[in-house]
Amino acid sequence: MKVNKNIAISESGFIFNPGTGDSFSTNAMGQEIIRMLNEGKTREEITDFILSRYEVEKGILEKDLGDYFFMLGTYHIVQNG
Amino acid sequence: MLPYERPIITRYNPGITNKFGSRVDYFPFTQIDGVPVKRIIDEYGSPCFVLSERTIRDTYRNALRAFSTRYPKVQFAWSYKTNYLNAVCQVFHQEGAWAEVVSMFEYQKALQNGVSGDQILFNGPDKTADDLRTALHNNSLIHIDHFDELYLLSEIVREGGKKARVAIRINMDTGVYPQWDRFGFNYENETAWEAVQKIMGQPNMILTGLHCHIGTYMLSTRAYHLAATKLAQLALKIKSQYGHRIAYIDIGGGFASGNTLKGSYLQGSDVIPTMDDYAEAITTALLGSGIPTTELPYLYLEAGRALIDDAGYLLGSVVAIKRLSDGRRATIMDFGVNLLFTSFWYDHRITPAQEFSRHTEDMVVYGPLCMNIDVVRENISLPLLNRGDQVVVHRVGAYNMTQWMQFISMRPNVVMIDREGGVHLIRERETVDTLNQQERTPAHLRANPQQ
Numbered sequence: 172m173k174v175n176k177n178i179a180i181s182e183s184g185f186i187f188n189p190g191t192g193d194s195f196s197t198n199a200m201g202q203e204i205i206r207m208l209n210e211g212k213t214r215e216e217i218t219d220f221i222l223s224r225y226e227v228e229k230g231i232l233e234k235d236l237g238d239y240f241f242m243l244g245t246y247h248i249v250q251n252g
Numbered sequence: 253m254l255p256y257e258r259p260i261i262t263r264y265n266p267g268i269t270n271k272f273g274s275r276v277d278y279f280p281f282t283q284i285d286g287v288p289v290k291r292i293i294d295e296y297g298s299p300c301f302v303l304s305e306r307t308i309r310d311t312y313r314n315a316l317r318a319f320s321t322r323y324p325k326v327q328f329a330w331s332y333k334t335n336y337l338n339a340v341c342q343v344f345h346q347e348g349a350w351a352e353v354v355s356m357f358e359y360q361k362a363l364q365n366g367v368s369g370d371q372i373l374f375n376g377p378d379k380t381a382d383d384l385r386t387a388l389h390n391n392s393l394i395h396i397d398h399f400d401e402l403y404l405l406s407e408i409v410r411e412g413g414k415k416a417r418v419a420i421r422i423n424m425d426t427g428v429y430p431q432w433d434r435f436g437f438n439y440e441n442e443t444a445w446e447a448v449q450k451i452m453g454q455p456n457m458i459l460t461g462l463h464c465h466i467g468t469y470m471l472s473t474r475a476y477h478l479a480a481t482k483l484a485q486l487a488l489k490i491k492s493q494y495g496h497r498i499a500y501i502d503i504g505g506g507f508a509s510g511n512t513l514k515g516s517y518l519q520g521s522d523v524i525p526t527m528d529d530y531a532e533a534i535t536t537a538l539l540g541s542g543i544p545t546t547e548l549p550y551l552y553l554e555a556g557r558a559l560i561d562d563a564g565y566l567l568g569s570v571v572a573i574k575r576l577s578d579g580r581r582a583t584i585m586d587f588g589v590n591l592l593f594t595s596f597w598y599d600h601r602i603t604p605a606q607e608f609s610r611h612t613e614d615m616v617v618y619g620p621l622c623m624n625i626d627v628v629r630e631n632i633s634l635p636l637l638n639r640g641d642q643v644v645v646h647r648v649g650a651y652n653m654t655q656w657m658q659f660i661s662m663r664p665n666v667v668m669i670d671r672e673g674g675v676h677l678i679r680e681r682e683t684v685d686t687l688n689q690q691e692r693t694p695a696h697l698r699a700n701p702q703q
Contacts, residue, residue: 186261193263193264194263194264195261195262195263195264196261196262196264196611197259197260197261197262198257198259198260198609198611198636199257200256200257200258200259201259201260201261203259204259221256224253224254225253225254225255225256226253226254226255226256227256231258231638231639232256235258235259236259238258238575239258239259239260239261241575242260242261242575242579243261245579246261246263248261
């Protein structure tokens with residue numbers, strides 16, 4: 172999964188897609204996930220990283236990540252592959 | 253380890269902004285009258301209704317002040333159907349309210365709560381002959397709804413010595429649509445006057461009062477002014493034609509609470525009249541009606557919703573969060589329309605009971621019932637919620653604890669917080685035994701025929 176190249180992300184979590192004109196906001200956890208996606212990390216690596224740093228159970232995190240990636244795909248912010 | 257917040261992404265929708273559609277709460281609601289929400293849920297379970305005795309008393313006293321500082325003779329009668337939990341009724345009775353009932357079951361509750369029979373207003377279209385006999389025996393105030401009831405009562409009073417103290421319920425045009433004309437006798441077409449004539453011709457009936465109840469969740473004080481004016485004019489006409497003085501005018505209730513009606517652009521608390529506004533409209537109409545000051549009738553009030561709604565809270569928990577097919581967030585709570593009947597017409601305020609960040613999600617809030625109609629809020633912006641999080645629903649004191657349904661799940665505990673912060677269980681949660689004790693299974697259909 173990769174973040175589309177034309178997506179602009181500010182430090183405050185503001186996301187702009189110049190291709191569609193859509194803008195979004197994401198919270199700090201979302202920013203961190205997008206940062207890791209930009210670094211080329213896999214879903215498993217992202218999961219391990221969050222589990223090592225944050226107070227969250229694996230089952231809950233996997234459910235939340237699944238939902239978040241689904242929304243990133245729906246909004247054309249990421250592409251699979 | 254760092255605190256975790258699940259990742260979210262929200263799309264901005266320029267061009268359809270609505271400043272009133274955004275979040276309204278910036279702080280968690282963690283306590284009710286100083287008692288932690290978490291503690292109540294730990295001890296009494298989730299969901300759980302909570303009533304604040306302090307708020308009930310403060311609200312009642314404010315209403316009494318609003319009317320009694322403007323009019324010399326004021327009497328409230330607690331509307332049992334709004335919330336007939338005995339503890340709630342007793343708070344109102346301790347404050348001086350009489351009882352207003354609309355069924356024999358409520359009537360019996362009022363008697364058992366120690367209300368004197370002559371301080372019960374008996375309303376409603378369905379009073380049986382036995383109901384009327386009981387009310388007559390106890391010298392209660394019988395509010396006649398229709399001619400059939402009048403004739404039935406007429407037969408009953410002939411049975412024996414007692415005179416019935418009666419009022420007639422009157423419906424009228426107060427400029428409000430839809431006009432409530434299904435209850436009582438109409439003012440404009442003179443059916444009400446016809447009823448007056450018939451009662452005045454009955455030696456065993458005393459026409460004691462005139463009653464109206466022009467609607468519910470009324471946002472117009474002008475309508476009350478008109479209603480009070482019309483009843484006062486009728487009282488004057490009765491005095492003029494029969495030399496008979498009406499002892500009281502019962503203006504009913506229907507005053508709005510701070511809840512927000514579905515479809516309302518503004519928050520309920522921003523648009524409803526205050527109790528002083530209602531009082532001003534009603535009392536100026538009576539005082540200016542031409543009735544001599546020495547002969548002013550008592551003003552009876554049967555407000556329910558406006559006196560109890562704010563005192564009620566529903567505590568609940570998040571069962572699950574999920575994503576709908578169109579991308580909307582859905583949150584499933586452990587309470588639904590079975591407990592929150594008023595969610596059919598209110599956009600109830602819901603506040604998380606634990607800390608949250610500045611981020612919010614637009615969501616649908618569903619109840620736990622396996623029924624499609626179980627929608628608590630069709631669209632609400634709330635902080636991020638997770639399974640197990642606790643929430644507080646506000647202003648649920650009116651009608652929910654009487655119109656709640658035993659459907660799919662059982663009715664939960666109801667507690668009252670007294671003025672010192674003591675928490676009292678005032679209605680125990682129902683169990684499968686509660687349900688089964690009313691059932692009778694024929695022997696040949698029993699799982700265990702020996703039972």
